[in-house]
Amino acid sequence: MTVVLDGAHLTCEQVGRAARGSGIALGSTGRAEAAWRMSGLLNGPVYGRTTGVGANKDVEAEGTGLDLLRSHAGGAGPEIEEFRARATLVVRLNQLLAGGSGVDPALLPVLAAAVNRGLTPPIRTYGAIGTGDLTALATTALCLLGELPWTRPSEGVRTENPPPGSGTGAGDIEDTGNAGNAGKTVSWERAGSGPPGTQVGDPVPRFALASGDALPFISSGAATLADAALACHRLGVLLSATTAVAARSFQAIEASLEPLSPVVQRGPEQTEVAAGLRALVGSTSPRRVQDPYGYRAFPQVHGAVLDALGRAERTITEEMNAAPENPLIAGGRAWHNGNFHSARVALALDALRAALVQTATLSAARLSTLNDPAHTGLLPFLAERPGLSGVMILEYVAHSALAELRHLAAPVTLGGAVLSLGTEDHASFTPQAARSALAAAEPLEIVLACELVASLRALRQRGLPCDLPLDPAMEDRPLDADLDAARGLLPGLAS
Structure with missing residues (x-):
């Protein structure tokens, strides 16, 4: 059953289903679009957009967002399982739909495409301490930019066809119905021109994140919440069986x-x-x-x-x-x-x-x-x-x-x-x-x-x-x- 993401009603059980292969569809993107439009009107210093981050918060550094993504993608240890990485994408998508990030909403159908194609970012185990999953989401952003390869689904992993109207089909798609696009082409490039490990003929979701989208995209604990949701769902089943x-x-x-x-x-x-x-x-x-x-x-x-x-x-x-x-x-x-x-x-x-x-x-x-x-x-x-x-x-x-x-x-x-x-x-x-x-x-x-x-x-x-x-x-x-x-x-x- 397709999981519809609307920024308001995602459950632990739905995260579990989506992580294991259920298709997802996007609900209204209105709140995300409103925040994006508002972000373009901001004046004065804005953390991560016009300044550096962390101890560099008072340093004027506009236009360094992509460098931020590259510097923060350095996790360590083994890559997490594909179902956990997929759950991470689902949770972050839902949070972005809740509005407030200012990220270009044209990004949302591209992330949904990755989920529905069974593609996941190569997230490493270690790198977060409970103040945002910066390494996991920076890695995801580099996959969107084409600087890192998506991980393709293992044999036996089921992925559903994209639901009608979800904006996740293959091929280059001109999406003019989303205010975030403003005429921008959202592409699912054909592999072969993409990073190493891709196969000719497979759709590879790509999105040219703007510098100002960098920190807003990674300012989240989506990977942690994904693990927590998956844990609660599985433990709930076991605790019910305990009786x-x-x-x-x-x-x-x-x-x-x-x-x-x-x-x-x-x-x-x-x-x-x-x-x-x-x-x-x-x-x-x-x-x-x-x-x-x-x-x-x-x-x-x-x-x-x-x-x-x-x-x-x-x-x-x-x-x-x-x-x-x-x-x-x-x-x-x-x-x-x-x-x-x-x-x-x-x-x-x-x-x-x-x-x-x-x-x-x-x-x-x-x-x-x-x-x-x-x-x-x-x-x-x-x-x-x-x-x-x-x-x-x-x-x-x-x-x-x-x-x-x-x-x-x-x-x-x-x-x-x-x-x-x-x-x-x-x-x-x-x-x-x-x-x-x-x-x-x-x-x-x-x-x-x-x-x-x-x-x-x-x-x-x-x-x-x-x-x-x-x-x-x-x-x-x-x-x-x-x-x-x-x-x-x-x-x-x-x-």
């Missing part, structure tokens, strides 16, 4: 449903978790007055992580649909400000990653009860016969992944930096928080897969209904395939 996994463990050990009763719940998230789990479990015949915390405290702990996820999603959504520009072009003037700073996103992501550890710890605790005859009435480790190891190794795998999750939960907001001769004296390190949140999905998924494999085996051994297609064999054998299969089942368990 379904826990329900099978409840059934496997006949856990008491008393802790799920509406009368003991408080707060909307906890109440929602308890209600959802009650519905999935149905009924049990509990054999204990109280079960371990992995069962008894599930609504409290998992409700807290859903609350943290909700706060993070709301914060990220607001930032993706705002103009983070410095200066902000609005009300007939340029407003110099710090809206590019992403402290609130970093704080929300720190809280989310800490909460993930809590809910994953409970999953590992439930896995331990599934291995314990005192809770299942079965052989230790759900073995086929006495003395065998059964699923013993799953505890080691789960705690290995849990250790990684704890490492990724280390808060970034305790750090600091003073840069550019003391002019920039604070940093949120939000890019690191977003990367860690995105990386946290894998170990969380592995912990849940370990619990799911064990709970389904326990259900089968107890003769209870088992509705998921995992290998029913009970003999001691490698469990790699079981874990892979369980990980593949998790998205389908999300409600």
Whole structure:
């Protein structure tokens, strides 16, 4: 389904779809056009347009924008994955549509073309500290200028045809319907005349950025927000599936449903978790007055992580649909400000990653009860016969992944930096928080897969209904395939 960008309604889920190959279309460009027209009427010093940047803010330096792009494109480390780079383009496009940058709006359909053609800039991993993704967006700008090659989609990456009216077809296009063009030709050059690595006959989006467009284009944390949005979308799926996994463990050990009763719940998230789990479990015949915390405290702990996820999603959504520009072009003037700073996103992501550890710890605790005859009435480790190891190794795998999750939960907001001769004296390190949140999905998924494999085996051994297609064999054998299969089942368990 095509994702329509309008500068106001982009969601984390839409970023995820667009990153994986959904086509995009541009909504109204009116706010971007208004800011562009206004930028041409500005008088007096304007940061990055008539001056240098950083410690050079008071140095008159009009016409140096392209040098700024070339000097700021120096990231380091491996290139980020194509889906992350594509998400970066989507987020920046949406921010530009929100208005306030003053960038020539003729640029917008060219960026949309890159997304719809599956082309991405070669963004390096390291270079941002939470005050704007300067290296990532400067690299993107050099691709638009033709000074760096676009990265072409890997084999198997799906890219949709451009939607009608999106202005992203191949060939040279004279777009006179956009006020930003003012007769300018927006071209999709045929490769062969472009940079190294292009192929003859393929469309290569190009746009001749003006010097005054340089800083306005890169004054954004779009790459960081893209990672954060992708993380929230994937983690949301896994956290929804967590309740379904826990329900099978409840059934496997006949856990008491008393802790799920509406009368003991408080707060909307906890109440929602308890209600959802009650519905999935149905009924049990509990054999204990109280079960371990992995069962008894599930609504409290998992409700807290859903609350943290909700706060993070709301914060990220607001930032993706705002103009983070410095200066902000609005009300007939340029407003110099710090809206590019992403402290609130970093704080929300720190809280989310800490909460993930809590809910994953409970999953590992439930896995331990599934291995314990005192809770299942079965052989230790759900073995086929006495003395065998059964699923013993799953505890080691789960705690290995849990250790990684704890490492990724280390808060970034305790750090600091003073840069550019003391002019920039604070940093949120939000890019690191977003990367860690995105990386946290894998170990969380592995912990849940370990619990799911064990709970389904326990259900089968107890003769209870088992509705998921995992290998029913009970003999001691490698469990790699079981874990892979369980990980593949998790998205389908999300409600």
